[in-house]
Structure formats: structure tokens, C-alpha cells
Amino acid sequence: MASSSSSDSTAPQTPQLRKDSVTNRWVIFSPARAKRPSDFKSKSPINPNQQHQQQCPFCIGHEHECAPEIFRVPPDNPDWKLRVIQNLYPALSRDIPAAEEGNHSDSGRVVVNGFGFHDVVIETPVHSVQLSDLSPREIGEVLVAHTRRIKQLMSYDSIKYVQVFKNHGASAGASMSHSHSQIMALPVVPPAVATRLGSMKEYFEQTGKCSVCESNSKDLLIDVSAHFISIVPFAATFPFEMWIIPLDHSSHFHELDSEKAVELGGLLKLVLRKMSLQLNNPPFNFMVQTSPLGDNASQLPYSHWFMQIVPQLSVVAGFEMGTGCYINPVFPEDAAKVLREVKVS
Amino acid sequence: MASSSSSDSTAPQTPQLRKDSVTNRWVIFSPARAKRPSDFKSKSPINPNQQHQQQCPFCIGHEHECAPEIFRVPPDNPDWKLRVIQNLYPALSRDIPAAEEGNHSDSGRVVVNGFGFHDVVIETPVHSVQLSDLSPREIGEVLVAHTRRIKQLMSYDSIKYVQVFKNHGASAGASMSHSHSQIMALPVVPPAVATRLGSMKEYFEQTGKCSVCESNSKDLLIDVSAHFISIVPFAATFPFEMWIIPLDHSSHFHELDSEKAVELGGLLKLVLRKMSLQLNNPPFNFMVQTSPLGDNASQLPYSHWFMQIVPQLSVVAGFEMGTGCYINPVFPEDAAKVLREVKVS
Numbered sequence: 001m002a003s004s005s006s007s008d009s010t011a012p013q014t015p016q017l018r019k020d021s022v023t024n025r026w027v028i029f030s031p032a033r034a035k036r037p038s039d040f041k042s043k044s045p046i047n048p049n050q051q052h053q054q055q056c057p058f059c060i061g062h063e064h065e066c067a068p069e070i071f072r073v074p075p076d077n078p079d080w081k082l083r084v085i086q087n088l089y090p091a092l093s094r095d096i097p098a099a100e101e102g103n104h105s106d107s108g109r110v111v112v113n114g115f116g117f118h119d120v121v122i123e124t125p126v127h128s129v130q131l132s133d134l135s136p137r138e139i140g141e142v143l144v145a146h147t148r149r150i151k152q153l154m155s156y157d158s159i160k161y162v163q164v165f166k167n168h169g170a171s172a173g174a175s176m177s178h179s180h181s182q183i184m185a186l187p188v189v190p191p192a193v194a195t196r197l198g199s200m201k202e203y204f205e206q207t208g209k210c211s212v213c214e215s216n217s218k219d220l221l222i223d224v225s226a227h228f229i230s231i232v233p234f235a236a237t238f239p240f241e242m243w244i245i246p247l248d249h250s251s252h253f254h255e256l257d258s259e260k261a262v263e264l265g266g267l268l269k270l271v272l273r274k275m276s277l278q279l280n281n282p283p284f285n286f287m288v289q290t291s292p293l294g295d296n297a298s299q300l301p302y303s304h305w306f307m308q309i310v311p312q313l314s315v316v317a318g319f320e321m322g323t324g325c326y327i328n329p330v331f332p333e334d335a336a337k338v339l340r341e342v343k344v345s
Numbered sequence: 346m347a348s349s350s351s352s353d354s355t356a357p358q359t360p361q362l363r364k365d366s367v368t369n370r371w372v373i374f375s376p377a378r379a380k381r382p383s384d385f386k387s388k389s390p391i392n393p394n395q396q397h398q399q400q401c402p403f404c405i406g407h408e409h410e411c412a413p414e415i416f417r418v419p420p421d422n423p424d425w426k427l428r429v430i431q432n433l434y435p436a437l438s439r440d441i442p443a444a445e446e447g448n449h450s451d452s453g454r455v456v457v458n459g460f461g462f463h464d465v466v467i468e469t470p471v472h473s474v475q476l477s478d479l480s481p482r483e484i485g486e487v488l489v490a491h492t493r494r495i496k497q498l499m500s501y502d503s504i505k506y507v508q509v510f511k512n513h514g515a516s517a518g519a520s521m522s523h524s525h526s527q528i529m530a531l532p533v534v535p536p537a538v539a540t541r542l543g544s545m546k547e548y549f550e551q552t553g554k555c556s557v558c559e560s561n562s563k564d565l566l567i568d569v570s571a572h573f574i575s576i577v578p579f580a581a582t583f584p585f586e587m588w589i590i591p592l593d594h595s596s597h598f599h600e601l602d603s604e605k606a607v608e609l610g611g612l613l614k615l616v617l618r619k620m621s622l623q624l625n626n627p628p629f630n631f632m633v634q635t636s637p638l639g640d641n642a643s644q645l646p647y648s649h650w651f652m653q654i655v656p657q658l659s660v661v662a663g664f665e666m667g668t669g670c671y672i673n674p675v676f677p678e679d680a681a682k683v684l685r686e687v688k689v690s
């Protein structure tokens with residue numbers, strides 16, 4: 001309504017609440033928050049590669065220090081490019097029985113055996129190489145390793161959902177600095193996934209459209225390739241959060257073929273480099289947001305997988321923990337404009 | 346079933362998933378995770394009071410550097426004990442119109458004006474004093490300030506929920522080191538609150554009982570006073586998470602009277618001191634979990650307020666962001682035993 005006094009931003013300058021039609025989450029956009037002072041010393045930027053190759057179990061030549069290997073690329077080659085291994089400290093165990101039909105509850109308490117799989121993908125043999133240093137083809141190979149492992153895990157009926165994610169940098173939760181991602185196979189459909197599917201379904205029933213297909217809009221666009229777009233979502237939970245979305249409506253990440261994986265690798269590399277240049281190499285997480293394994297694509301006309309990339313710029317604190325509602329000081333239109341304009345050489 | 350080989354822990358040593366009947370959240374309990382190494386340098390413990398009193402706007406004598414005061418205790422006294430003030434960088438604005446009936450949505454996007462209130466409670470005039478340094482009576486006065494402010498905010502029909510929370514220490518999100526808490530009044534019932542109420546309602550309908558009343562059990566108990574108990578919840582989202590629960594079934598925090606506030610202050614002081622002694626003075630958050638304002642107590646036989654206290658020991662990373670499911674390396678029975686046994690002099 002009232003035109004903003006400064007800047008060419010299209011975003012309003014008063015706070016606004018937005019509800020994401022995919023995640024079903026309320027987010028408070030509040031530019032004034034960005035200006036608040038802090039009397040704590042600022043967090044140090046991330047220090048990758050704090051460990052010498054000699055001490056890192058993920059480095060080439062240290063395979064014996066790792067939990068068992070699941071597969072490597074290329075196969076049977078001591079000069080591997082990537083390895084998928086078991087996590088030595090798994091959150092879930094592949095060695096206990098899966099829960100029987102229904103949850104055994106004792107005095108009204110709901111408990112399920114912690115059956116599941118927890119794997120690590122070592123994305124490069126070299127300690128000093130980061131994911132965004134790899135070529136689009138090599139990043140594509142990492143993504144194909146994820147899909148290949150998901151397809152193996154699908155053979156277990158009791159596995160309901162597989163979460164692929166990456167932690168980069170200590171304040172994004174990483175405990176290991178060697179470039180890696182993780183794959184967790186769960187015996188339940190986790191709450192955020194159930195909520196997301198419910199929200200997408202509701203949107204589909206109300207509009208006849210897919211909420212992810214609809215999230216593409218000019219003011220939120222970062223970049224495009226032949227089969228993918230990268231955007232800042234309309235109700236981004238976190239400042240400079242980015243999504244990469246396949247343009248073809250597709251419910252499951254693991255259906256990605258190797259050619260498109262290379263293209264996706266190229267777009268992922270681009271947005272990671274834009275983010276690093278603009279935000280001074282921040283710690284970040286990425287998460288693949290896909291559909292539960294039991295459901296096949298034709299049952300899910302409303303579901304569309306995407307990749308979520310979140311730079312770690314702010315701390316989740318009491319308000320967010322209490323309410324599940326997030327405060328984002330950067331309007332998505334502004335973040336998208338900034339990221340669109342970052343020049344990557 | 347199989348007896349555990351070491352320790353006198355009553356908790357199982359294989360991973361387990363538990364669903365909290367209050368928050369409706371799945372949590373993975375995984376003791377093996379606690380042992381994983383990290384090659385990042387460990388986070389430094391919190392440094393309170395990094396700023397001199399001369400530069401802190403929350404210190405006594407610096408009232409003119411703050412946003413306007415709402416009230417102080419004692420009233421009209423330059424020698425105040427606590428002040429409730431407006432947040433100078435509010436996430437929501439009290440100066441814009443509240444949303445009209447229904448959300449105005451443009452091209453299927455749900456947007457609400459960011460109307461609301463965001464206040465700060467300065468808990469002590471002295472920079473070096475922490476909440477747990479105050480006497481039970483003084484902590485009670487802080488809690489009464491919270492309830493008094495909520496009662497003022499209830500007069501706005503468009504305010505649906507009030508979140509009281511505290512951030513202590515930089516890695517728990519605090520930007521100011523002077524002891525304070527915050528009060529945010531929201532024009533929507535936030536998602537975690539809606540989920541919690543739905544879960545409590547379902548439990549009540551299935552069992553005829555209140556899920557919070559039922560969360561009291563001997564193996565999870567930390568301490569008791571005449572009208573309150575402190576426990577580790579059965580499916581604690583975070584390691585060493587603690588809840589303080591009023592023994593009388595009561596839906597709204599703001600109905601706390603000043604006598605019980607002093608008793609609650611004493612129990613809060615005790616558990617904060619136990620936590621600090623056991624966990625080396627960690628950063629922490631506390632959140633009051635109450636009911637929406639419109640609903641009166643008789644409409645909410647299933648709802649019961651409590652206070653949640655979370656030491657900041659681990660980082661929420663890709664898995665948690667993707668799934669909404671948490672990994673907790675400490676079984677609640679073990680955390681409760683440890684906290685029960687910490688001697689506070």
C-alpha cells in the first residue's frame with residue numbers, strides 16, 4: 001500500500017505473517033529484527049578442514065577406520081571417488097527387530113523399536129575439497145549415490161521414509177569436517193513429512209494444483225536450468241533459504257535419473273557458490289524433501305519432491321522452540337533478488 | 346527385556362523411538378550417538394556479562410536507552426527490581442491494523458498483517474545477576490510480571506496466544522547478556538501449540554485423562570514442592586530437557602497466583618542450579634507452554650500448562666530440520682536420575 005521510503009525492494013517493510021502452503025508453517029517476516037544489536041561476540045566463521053588428512057577416517061587410505069562400506073564409486077577401485085558407509089554411531093540400529101504391527105505401548109506410552117539404517121556418504125576422497133568444489137558431474141554422482149541407496153532401502157517393508165541430508169560446518173551441526181552427507185531410513189513417517197503431505201493434499205483439493213509447482217514465481221526466482229528451478233520459497237522459514245525444484249511434477253527424489261542428476265548438480269553448485277559469495281561462506285544444511293516410500297507416484301498427485309538448502313545465519317531460540325513459528329528478518333523477494341544478482345565467475 | 350550389561354540405568358541401551366503424548370513428537374533415543382567424535386573445536390562455554398554495565402541499556406540508570414516501559418516493580422520507583430518494556434526491535438508491530446476476519450490471500454498465498462506485541466522483561470537491575478541468583482520470591486515476581494502482562498494483552502480480541510520465553514547465553518540465541526525474558530503476543534495460534542492441544546485432546550478422548558497429569562512418574566521425577574513437580578518428560582526432545590508442572594490441573598499459566606509463583610520460583614531456581622552444576626552452566630531456553638487465550642478453562646479439560654526448560658547441548662541439524670524428528674542421546678530415565686541426585690547446597 002504505502003510505498004516504501006528507501007530501496008527498490010518489492011517487499012513490504014512492516015512485519016507480515018505468511019503461511020507456507022507446502023510446509024504448513026507460519027513464518028513472521030520482520031525486517032526490523034535484522035538491526036538489533038548483540039553484546040555477545042559474533043560467531044566465528046566456519047573453519048573447514050581443521051583436521052589433517054592423517055587423522056580423518058573419511059580420507060582415502062583410512063577406510064579401515066570406518067564402519068563397513070555399503071558401496072563405492074567406481075566399484076572395487078582403491079582410487080574411489082565416493083563411498084557410502086555405515087555410520088559408526090548410528091541413531092537407529094539395523095540389528096534389532098523392526099516394530100511389529102502397531103506400536104507396543106506400556107501405560108499409554110507410545111514406543112517403537114529403534115530399527116532403521118543410518119549411513120554416511122563420503123562425497124570426496126580428499127579432505128580439503130568441499131561439495132561446491134566438485135564438478136556438476138561429480139555432484140551428480142553424489143546425488144545418484146543417494147538415490148541408489150534409497151532404492152536398496154526400499155526393499156525393507158518396515159522402512160517408511162528415507163531422509164537425505166547434509167551438515168556443513170560446526171554451527172550447522174557437523175561433527176566431521178570432511179565433506180559428507182547422511183542417509184537415514186526410518187520406521188515411521190516423520191511429523192514434518194506428514195504435515196507437509198497433509199498441507200500439499202489440502203492445497204491440491206482446494207485448487208486442483210500442486211503447491212510446489214505453484215511456488216515458482218518471477219519475484220522469487222534465483223536461477224533456472226532445463227529441468228530445475230531454484231527459488232526462495234514464499235514463506236521461507238530461514239533467511240536466504242533456497243529450494244531447488246524439478247520442473248516436471250515428480251513425487252520421489254529417488255526417481256531422478258543420472259542425466260538429470262548432473263543438471264541438478266550444476267544448479268546446486270551454482271546456488272551454493274552464490275550463497276557462499278553473498279553470505280561469506282556460511283555453515284549450511286541441505287535436506288531432500290521427498291515422499292514416503294510406500295506411496296507410489298500415481299497415488300500422490302499432490303506431492304512433489306524438492307531440495308531445501310538453509311544457510312545457518314540465526315539461532316533457533318525460545319520463541320521458535322515454544323511455538324514452532326519462525327522469525328525471518330529477510331523477506332523472500334529481497335533474498336531472491338540478492339541471490340539472483342550475485343555473479344558467480 | 347535383556348538386562349543391560351553395565352551401569353544401573355533402567356533405560357534400554359538399544360535405540361528406541363518414543364512419541365510424546367503432549368507434543369505429539371517422535372524422538373529417537375540413541376545412547377550410541379553420545380560417543381561420536383568431533384574434529385571441530387568444542388564450543389566455548391557461555392560468557393555471561395561480556396558487556397560492562399556502562400554500555401548495557403537494560404542496566405539501572407540506562408532506562409532512556411530502552412524502548413518505552415510498560416510497567417515496573419515496584420511502581421514509580423527509580424530503584425526498580427524489574428521492568429517490562431517494549432522490544433526496540435519487535436518481530437511484530439502494535440502499530441498496524443490487526444488482520445480482518447480471515448486472511449487476505451493473494452494468488453493462493455496466505456498472508457496476515459504482522460500485528461502483535463513483543464515485550465522484554467528485564468529481570469534484575471544488575472548486569473551480573475542471573476535468574477538463578479535471585480531468591481524464590483524475586484523469581485516469583487518475574488513470573489507474576491509475565492502473568493500480569495498476559496492479562497493486559499488478553500484485552501485485544503485479535504491476540505490469540507502469548508508466548509513467554511527466555512534465552513540465556515549466546516548459543517541459546519540470546520543477543521543481550523543482561524538477564525531478561527520475552528513476551529510475544531500473536532494474532533494466530535502457532536503450529537506447535539495447535540499440535541500440542543490436538544494431541545492432548547486425542548489422549549483425553551482415548552483415556553479420559555490429562556496427558557500432562559499422566560506424565561508424572563517415579564522414574565522421571567527430579568523434585569517436588571507442595572503444588573509443582575519437575576520431571577524429565579518421557580519422550581524429551583532434547584537431552585536433559587525438564588518440565589515443571591503444576592499438580593493442580595490448570596490450563597492457563599496466567600492464572601498462577603502470587604503465592605504459588607514464589608513456590609514455582611523456588612522449584613525453577615532449584616532445577617536451574619541442578620542443571621548448571623551437572624552440565625557446567627550451559628546456555629538454556631525456557632518456554633511457558635500454555636493454552637490459547639480465547640479458550641476458557643472449562644472448555645479445555647485436556648489442557649494443562651507447564652514450563653519447559655532446555656539446556657543447549659546439541660545442534661539441531663539437517664535430520665531434525667528435514668523430519669521434525671529429534672535425536673536425543675540421553676534416555677529420560679537416566680537424565681532424571683542424574684538430576685535427582687545432584688546435590689544443590
Ligand SMILES: Nc1ncnc2c1ncn2[C@@H]1O[C@H](COP(=O)(O)OP(=O)(O)O[C@H]2O[C@H](CO)[C@@H](O)[C@H](O)[C@H]2O)[C@@H](O)[C@H]1O
Pocket residue numbers: 057065066067085086087088089090120166167172173174175176177180182381382659660661662663664665672
Ligand atoms: N569412523 C567413522 N565411520 C563411520 N561413521 C563415522 C565415523 N566417525 C564419525 N562417523 C559419523 O559421521 C557422521 C558425521 O555427521 P555430521 O558431521 O553431519 O553430524 P552428526 O551426525 O555428528 O550430528 C549432527 O547431525 C545430527 C542429525 O541432524 C544432529 O542430531 C546432531 O545434533 C548434529 O550435530 C556422524 O553421524 C558420526 O557418527
Ligand SMILES: Nc1ncnc2c1ncn2[C@@H]1O[C@H](COP(=O)(O)OP(=O)(O)O[C@H]2O[C@H](CO)[C@@H](O)[C@H](O)[C@H]2O)[C@@H](O)[C@H]1O
Pocket residue numbers: 036037314315316317318319320327402410411412430431432433434435465511512517518519520521522525527
Ligand atoms: N535498548 C533496547 N530496548 C528494548 N529492547 C531491546 C533493546 N536492545 C535490544 N533489545 C531487544 O532485546 C531482546 C533480547 O532478546 P534475546 O537476547 O533473548 O534474543 P533475541 O530476541 O535477540 O533473539 C533470539 O531469540 C529470537 C526468538 O526466539 C530468535 O528468533 C533469534 O534467532 C535469537 O537470536 C532482543 O529481541 C532485542 O530486540
